[in-house]
Amino acid sequence: MNIVNKLTVRHLKENKRRTLVTIIGVIISVAMITAVATLGVSFLDLLKRQSIADEGHWHVVYKEVHTEQIEAIKKDEHTKELILSRDLGYAALNESQNENKPYVFIKQYNEQGFKNFPIELKEGRLPKSENEIVISHEIKRNAKVDYQIGDELTFDVGNRWTEATIEPLTQTDSLQRGETGVIEEIRTEIAQTYTVVGIIERPTWEPTWSPGYTIINYIDEKNLTENETVNAIVVVNKVNRSIYKNAEKLAEKLDIPSKSFNNELLRYYGVTNVDTLHVTLYSLCGIIMGIIIIGSISLIYNAFAISVSERARHLGMLASVGATKKQKRNSVFFEGIIIGGISIPIGIVSGIAGIGVTFYFINTFINEALNTTESLSVVVTPMTIFVACFVSALTIFLSTYIPARKASKVSAIDAIRQTEDVKLTGKKVKTSKLVRKLFGIEAEIGLKNLKRNKRRYQATVFSLVISIVLFLTVAFFTSNLQKSVELSQDNINFDIQISGSNTTVEEDLRPLMNVDFVTESTLLEEVQLHAWIEENQIAEELKQVVKEDPSVLEDGKYPYYVEVIGLDEESYEAYAKEVGVNIDSIHEDGVLPAIVIDQVSYKDYDLNKVIETKTIHTTRGESIDLFNLNYETGERSYVNSVTIAALTDKIPMGVHTAHPGGLNIIVSASTLGQLLSDGFEGESYKYLYLSSSNPMATQEAIEEVKSPNLYVYNIFKNRQQSEQVILLMSVFTYGFIVLISAISVANIFNTISTSISLRKREFAMLKSVGMTPSGFNRMMNYESIFYGLKALLYGLPISIVVMILMYLSFNNTFEYGFSLPWLEIIFVIIAIFVIVGSSMLYSIKKVKKQNIIEGLKQENI
Incomplete structure (x- = not known):
């Protein structure tokens, strides 16, 4: 080991606090990378094993x-x-x-x-x-x-x-x-x-x-x-x-x-013959890996940048006794090697151990809630370790590269005099008079301090911006991933379906609502009707069809098929409350109120996409005329008219949504009776849908008491698989958010606390010229506000751009409207000021009680 490297090791030992903070930051980064890789491999392994346990290995x-x-x-x-x-x-x-x-x-x-x-x-x-x-x-x-x-x-x-x-x-x-x-x-x-x-x-x-x-x-x-x-x-x-x-x-x-x-099993190997799905998966993986690397680099870079700033005089002294640019640069790289050599093994072990502990606590819940036969187990592959080591080493190298170059260019005189970081002109520290008028002299001093220490200010703002981008984009990714999974699954919101012929009567079905283990039930009657919808109200997909072939319109209207679904009174009352309809206020003489499901999702097999769209563009209070169509003669007879009481995307138990060109109209059983009272000649079908705490036992109880003309379909297995995928995705993505939040908070805390500790001489000078403790507190509070506002000014637009890129990636396979995560945005605005304020409070507590004379003597070496 040469003399420069020995001095680097000694410097790390003497600055134990900063070295420890840097090591902890790198450990968090490595642990996050390892945890994400291990989570992905372990979840895929579980899904493979569960698929094999259910359907066999082939x-x-x-x-x-x-x-x-x-x-x-x-x-x-x-x-x-x-x-x-x-x-x-x-x-x-x-x-x-x-x-x-x-x-x-x-x-x-x-x-x-x-x-x-x-x-x-x-x-x-x-x-x-x-x-x-x-x-x-x-x-x-x-x-x-x-x-x-x-x-x-x-x-x-x-x-x-x-x-x-x-x-x-x-x-x-x-x-x-x-x-x-x-x-x-x-x-x-x-x-x-x-x-x-x-x-x-x-x-x-x-x-x-x-x-x-x-x-x-x-x-x-x-x-x-x-x-x-x-x-x-x-x-x-x-x-x-x-x-x-x-x-x-x-x-x-x-x-x-x-x-x-065996498409289900092959999917868990990452093998699919749907090219659009591959594009979606690879682009999303690229975006997420980019987020991880940027977050890690920002944390580690700031640590090494601050280290170089602290070591400025030290490097200057080395230069004055003959150290070359290469030696100064390599001293920073050597510091990175030492930090990485300690942090990477600990980070890998910590990431794997953290995932193991997480699996230990959630396995029981997953097995009991979803009745799965397989449990999550930590799967560590050589590729997982290699990826974690490679990405971590690459991250440390990129984090040290710029500080290393900066260190190599430090001249002996500038470093010893410490003039490199602060080069002032009147123009650079000039502030608006409005700041003093609105907030006082403390705010003006605080703003001047930020401008004077521009590089530290920029480093802190950069950390905050990265934290905002990390949190918002991961939150957006989480919600969209879950939405995509839900869109890709059928609307299976029940365990058992009981159906019969068109002659089935309610008396055959109603007793089955009270069999063993039933937790929720819906009895509905379904009627197939038709409606003719104005061209300006039809779905966007149909407008394109009309452009290509105007003859599909009849008198300027498009023919819709309509499923009118009558829910039993108790289920209808609960559903109306869920969509925000007061059933007491919508019943008027001569008016048949209806709830229309206007937003649906469907699979477009030509495009290989799951698309979410509006089936009709209308408003509450509008009427829809319903007709019965005779397919043999082509004649249509008027049945009745319903008035739209609400438009919603919420779906009652057992209802399968229509595609563009169709409508689901939900009414109460009594309203359906009035709707079909005047000599309706069509057929209606009755269904009973049940949710159960023990679907297999419920089916056995039903088989013992049901009528022979009823059919029982237990689709608990399908629903279980859908819920399993969504739950596993939720655990994965929310765990990812926790890790991202940890690295973000550590990043901000490290940057601000180190920045404050480097300003001891500045604070001592302010106190020496008469700044009171309350004035000092106000100055620091205003600095926190300036940090937060500047970070939000850059962080929110960048986050939105990344969200749009993610949305476009999802759009290769799933098509739905783009919407900003407003709740998360409000949360992050509050969190930024809380985190900055907390970091400031923690840091200034250590400088508040310092002796003014000792503070003026302080040198950052």
């Missing part, structure tokens, strides 16, 4: 392949594991006590399939030959016969058909009923006898409304004939975007008729 499925194609797929260089599966078909379960599940559904796997798909064995073992099966525990519980391991069962296996279907019905199709009862049949293809060798839990992939209990059978590749076909399910060697092209080439080469992908 990537591509080639459908209906024969033995030669199977061999070719097995030998393909991209194939790691090959699973064979086949849906053998349905057979009647005569002993079933559940009239909605009168069948068994036989699904076959080879041995690899038993490993890769979530089959949970309760008793016995898995099949090893084609005449062995494992049955679902649900069969034992719901059948009249208590099946045991070792029983032999004979089934006539075939596919489900109705007179109207052109393809066999599947497990996603519920039992088909008509007015006369069940209207489907099984067309037998084979008769087979099986031996029960095990009992399994009900498979997660079996829909709750499916008509068949799952039975798992073994498929032996060696026994397949040339004419038999199965599904070849592949786990690939390496998951990347080429999986789509490789699968396409292989399917074309082998003449395979159909293929599909």
Whole structure:
């Protein structure tokens, strides 16, 4: 170690407080970078594991392949594991006590399939030959016969058909009923006898409304004939975007008729064939990484800039005894290496430990709230550590570069006299007379101080601006990310849907509102009608259609389909209150009030975008005439007219919003009765939607008491997945905000407190010429205000520009209106003055009691 580096180490030891503050600042920066990288990897790992636990571990499925194609797929260089599966078909379960599940559904796997798909064995073992099966525990519980391991069962296996279907019905199709009862049949293809060798839990992939209990059978590749076909399910060697092209080439080469992908699992690997989504993800990642680096650089740069300022005389003395520019520059770089060598390992460990503690506290909540089988665990990859080290080292280098260059240019005389930082002219410190008139001499002195110490003032303002930009842009990113996730999910705000035919009456549904574990319920009746809307009121997307083809208008009006939805009185009252409507004030004689959902989101498959738009441009108090359209004759008959009581984007439980060209009109059940009272000849459908604290138990209770003509759809799983994604995104982004806030506060505190400590001689001089303690306090308060105002003047416009860039990135995949986060803006305005004021108060406490003589002797070395 040369003499200059030894002096640098000694200087760091002698200035323990500043060195410690710098180290802590770098540790926070490194911890944040590490935490963000670890959070992302860990969340993706959880989503992968949960997807595999629910749907199995596979990537591509080639459908209906024969033995030669199977061999070719097995030998393909991209194939790691090959699973064979086949849906053998349905057979009647005569002993079933559940009239909605009168069948068994036989699904076959080879041995690899038993490993890769979530089959949970309760008793016995898995099949090893084609005449062995494992049955679902649900069969034992719901059948009249208590099946045991070792029983032999004979089934006539075939596919489900109705007179109207052109393809066999599947497990996603519920039992088909008509007015006369069940209207489907099984067309037998084979008769087979099986031996029960095990009992399994009900498979997660079996829909709750499916008509068949799952039975798992073994498929032996060696026994397949040339004419038999199965599904070849592949786990690939390496998951990347080429999986789509490789699968396409292989399917074309082998003449395979159909293929599909496990898109949910592939999405968590960052693999998707939607280019716009890739653009969105990469651009957002770039913006967020840029925010992290800028925030870190601003913190560390200020620390090293202040260090160089403090060491000015020290560097001047080195120059006076022969230190070269390179040696002076390298002394700052060496300081950065020492700080980084200490801070980076501690920061990485701190970031990982912080994430571990966070996961420890939120895992129980996530598992209980969302009923997930997998838990968050800290996943640290070599790439995570490399990225954290590289970005941290790059950040420290960039932070030290400018101070190092500045140090190399310090001349001996200027450094020893300390004239470099303060070069004054009357013009530079001139202030407006208005400042003294409005705020007094203390404000004028405070403003002159800021102008006199321009570089320190600029460094502090820069720190504040960066903090404002960091907080607002991350808050904007958080809200937009959550909004994008919500837009990408279906409007699943219920657990169970119960429906029937158009003859279903309310008396069939209402008793089900009080079954076990129901927490919320909505009974609604839906009617399909039409309306003709004026051209100036239609959605913007439709105006473009009209421009291209004016003939779509009829008498200057566009034809809308309308879903009129009548809620039960209790649900309607709660919904009206939620959208801000006083139901007592909207009922007038001869007026049928309605709440119109005018803002919706929908997927545009041509653009590969989720778009949020207004379906109609109208105002409260306007009327909409409703018509019933006869599709066979094309004739329309006037039904009634409704008056708009409110326009809203809030959606009641169970309502699926319309696309442009359609409207959702919400009324009470009594209003719907009046609306359809005059000889309405159309059909209406009744639905019951339930939220439950235990959806599976609620479904079982419903199955025991419901009428045969009702269908139960338990979509808790879909809703659970939507809520899981949103919750995980919220934890990730709010954790990110906490980290950003920590680095911002540390940045401001470090800059202001160090700046104040460097002004001891200045404060002593002011006190020596008669400034009172109260005057001193007022001066510092005004300085705080000037800092805050200047920071906001620059910070808010820069934040808005970054927000617009983020919005444009989101707009590649999601289209919705841009809006500023006003609540966060108000919060940051208040927070800036609180943080600056607090930092000032803390700092001046240490200089208040200093001796004037000692303060005048103070030199910043």
